[in-house]
Amino acid sequence: MATISDVAARAGVSTATVSRALNGKSTVDPELAARVVAAAEELGYHPNGLARNLRRQETAVLALIISDVENPFFTAIARGVEDLAQVSGYSVVLCNSDENEDKERRYIDVALQERVAGVVLSPTGRSTNVDRLRRQGTPVVAVDRPLTGGPDGDQVLVDTRRAALDATRHLVAGGYRRIGCLSGPAGVRTADDRLAGYLDAVGEENAVFRRAEYRAEGARVAATELLELPDPPDALLVANSTMTIGVLEALTSRGLRPGRDVGIVSFDDAPWTTLIDPPLTVVAQPAYEVGRVAAQLLLARITDGTRRPTTTTLEARLIERQSSRR
Amino acid sequence: MATISDVAARAGVSTATVSRALNGKSTVDPELAARVVAAAEELGYHPNGLARNLRRQETAVLALIISDVENPFFTAIARGVEDLAQVSGYSVVLCNSDENEDKERRYIDVALQERVAGVVLSPTGRSTNVDRLRRQGTPVVAVDRPLTGGPDGDQVLVDTRRAALDATRHLVAGGYRRIGCLSGPAGVRTADDRLAGYLDAVGEENAVFRRAEYRAEGARVAATELLELPDPPDALLVANSTMTIGVLEALTSRGLRPGRDVGIVSFDDAPWTTLIDPPLTVVAQPAYEVGRVAAQLLLARITDGTRRPTTTTLEARLIERQSSRR
């Protein structure tokens, strides 16, 4: 692969001139510059980013570590981060931690090794992994879930406890009497918060809930358990759209109709939620916006490492459709 | 950030020894090795991947350039690539080309600059971008769509034309008389192939079809056009699940029921396809498998650049549900 010296030789100038001509940083004689460009073209020259970054001690790459590539909520965040990064000349590499602390650590190590300019992540459980980044001074911004242990680092969250409270109250207002909740795993902050919001609304004494993985299958099983209770819930708040798929399966297989028989409100406004009958009432989270804001904060922190850490909390929006009406 | 010399100084050895001890390549006196490990630990040392890769002239990173992060088909591929790469010690960075040749070119440039070990991509339109990779000798494997211009490079495809043919015949067998097709943009190979398979089945003279972006909105409009024809189709083959969302919206807003009024077969077995009423008949593509095979081929080509290019074609599977029955 052609190197800068090859180009320099061909253009009859020094490597420094090639560098200057190609990067447009300093002024170069137009005629020389033209020769350089021509030579680079002829040789199919692509600057070696490794060498460049090693020398410059910086990389125009952001790492985005999310817990599930197949969850529309996170892919929407990814788009937000990417769109914003793009215009500032940064590329984004996506890593899938799979809600697994080990994988998260591995990817954080990769990020550290490759000396990325900064990382956006949805932290899994404990913060010990994040500390590694902080210790090396790599800018981080957390999305969706707060960093535990100190306000060190920016965060972009959604007020999901409040959203769960509102959603539950909406169900109460709709005339449902015994409202249940299906939330994600204990220790996952969003899952805990959504459950807490639900409890705020119904009170501990009236609570009927289960926790499961943020996946369809676990939710199906958990929903079935709830429905088989002696005094089963007549409405369900479900903590994410993937779980809702399982919940709807459980309902269908028991001949129960959403809305009429069991009121449903689901987190996340997935594209299919309007297609089913009845259409689902959902809590729409501003995922794309979360991504954009996170990228903005990260870039700001990259240019100015001394900025005080901030926490941005965005509001979710309840979209009332038919599954929460009898 | 601590460097190898810091570690060397602290352990009282040379940088060469640190390198050997930490990489375990060569034999190092156990006692020295222990000192090195301890020193690295204390300093929170993370080897600089940039420097390492620059020296070694290789990177353990694969780039995966796909045309839509929000399309479940591609995220399933991503999982397949990642799972396989992981066990061989490679990391995968995901780039979103958005079905846009410019973005694709930018990401290919990034891949080239960062000297990734290889790239998996779903090529957008013309192959001029891919040629850049080939010219530099970077191993490439194409997924979902073939590389145009020569069999230079491995490819992993799905026999989607055949799948479209079978799906259309299935509709014919179900008693539908006038079968229409909604496919993706001209020039996108999968869209062309699915349309071709449809034409194979119904014959040019009976064809009623529209093309649209691989997105919900365009498909909704196109489906509406078809349904407003003087002699509208009584069944529709839809080229991807995102488009199907638009198609179902069009049907619903006209009071038409899938199956009974208009038979539907959709490409891609999205998780929600069983939740709607009636459940959708779909063409399930082995996306995860496509990803795994692609990664396998890429790794093989990375270790042996002289391998002859291969083309793997996987079969799709028709899953019959209720939307293709009256």
Next chain:
DNA sequence: TTGAAAGCGCTAACAG
């Protein structure tokens, strides 16, 4: 088994 030294490809002082 260990250390000294060269060099991967690039950029940025520093002279000229």
Next chain:
DNA sequence: CTGTTAGCGCTTTCAA
């Protein structure tokens, strides 16, 4: 405006 030179942090001969 241009060239010379040093060096980013690492791995890998080559000698000892």
